[in-house]
Amino acid sequence: MTSLFVLGGARSGKSRYAQARAESLAGDLLYLATAQAFDAEMEERIARHRADRGPRWSTLDVPLDLPAAILANAAPGRVLLVDCLTLWTSNLMFAERDLDAETEALATAVTQAAGPVILVANEVGLGIVPDNALARRFRDAAGRINQAIAATADEVQFIAAGLPLPLK
């Protein structure tokens, strides 16, 4: 496994699964966190997740410049875990970045990384069409990034109720 893409719903156990896969590999563990705390609910969630990961992990906050961070930090003896691409998409939209260019840069970074990379994303397209246009744009962007990374990754797992279903 050089790259693994873990896709799932909210509270599907996708992050836990991805962390367990990372911890099963030898080497340092570096968590690339895309979450930004805009309110108390998010802050509490981020702190709880960091505590849950335990002392074997280092954490780097990467709200935006993810492709560069992957290329700069990937190494043969180090496992990168990116959690998650869906928040990254949201951050990119808020910062008015070029989504197509960023998606392509991410896929290239995953392919060229000098060590194993595990990426987590939400599947958000399986509910009713959202009422507002921004949510629809976000859903489209998240789906496009998921397709691009699934096409690039060596292994893809869909997680439901904590259980993996191999897609690739």
Added chain:
Amino acid sequence: MTSLFVLGGARSGKSRYAQARAESLAGDLLYLATAQAFDAEMEERIARHRADRGPRWSTLDVPLDLPAAILANAAPGRVLLVDCLTLWTSNLMFAERDLDAETEALATAVTQAAGPVILVANEVGLGIVPDNALARRFRDAAGRINQAIAATADEVQFIAAGLPLPLK
């Protein structure tokens, strides 16, 4: 099969699949219904489902005390069908019960039941993040219960468009 967990979306055919699995087993059939009718739409849906099940089934309304009802009713010659855990989660939240304690009690009851138990739940985490905090809390709670029961059950099936996909 001692315990089977059936997970799926709205109108995925998950209840029909679970009922067919229950009916394929020998013994009495007891339906543990968690639905509460708060309005005419729900009342009509509950009555239609009860009529659809036919005369081989008995029904017990269990909006809240599900772990105790499973332990009290499970027996070697009787199949229990719990439909569904997601409405139960909603009932627990409305009644301000301790969700972690109830989840643990449910998992224990499924493990210790003296006969076969089939449990149905909705997957609700694959759409866009809901606008309001209560819906997000509900989604988190439902996802946590799904993970706990999927970890406990002997067999797990994901249903899409009426067709089962084995998760475990």
Added chain:
Amino acid sequence: MTSLFVLGGARSGKSRYAQARAESLAGDLLYLATAQAFDAEMEERIARHRADRGPRWSTLDVPLDLPAAILANAAPGRVLLVDCLTLWTSNLMFAERDLDAETEALATAVTQAAGPVILVANEVGLGIVPDNALARRFRDAAGRINQAIAATADEVQFIAAGLPLPLK
């Protein structure tokens, strides 16, 4: 393969997958488009999709009378691609057609078609229960049609992040 049903979320790559499967078959390619452009966003999407399909395809707009269009156009040397059933459902509801009768007519048309038919649909039931009753009715109707066509089709694929998962 006489009939193939392709189910997936928004931006899951389901249309692309269905088109690739159609193009892998010999014969003419006829796209039965159910989309109606009610606003500029939809118009742009429809035009982009038509351009993406390329010159090998013919297109027929069929917002409502889909069963008749399938029976009239199916032929041994022609592949029909219906995209998508979920918009068709929405069109039927808007036109106050009898959904049960239309679903049955569609299943019959797919079974009796004189050539291969590929049908695409959205899975919309895996998010939180929608707030408004119309969206809930739509979600129920879409789910029922998906179950009916999945039961009828020779092959069913669930698409996530561009990757197919065989359901049947």
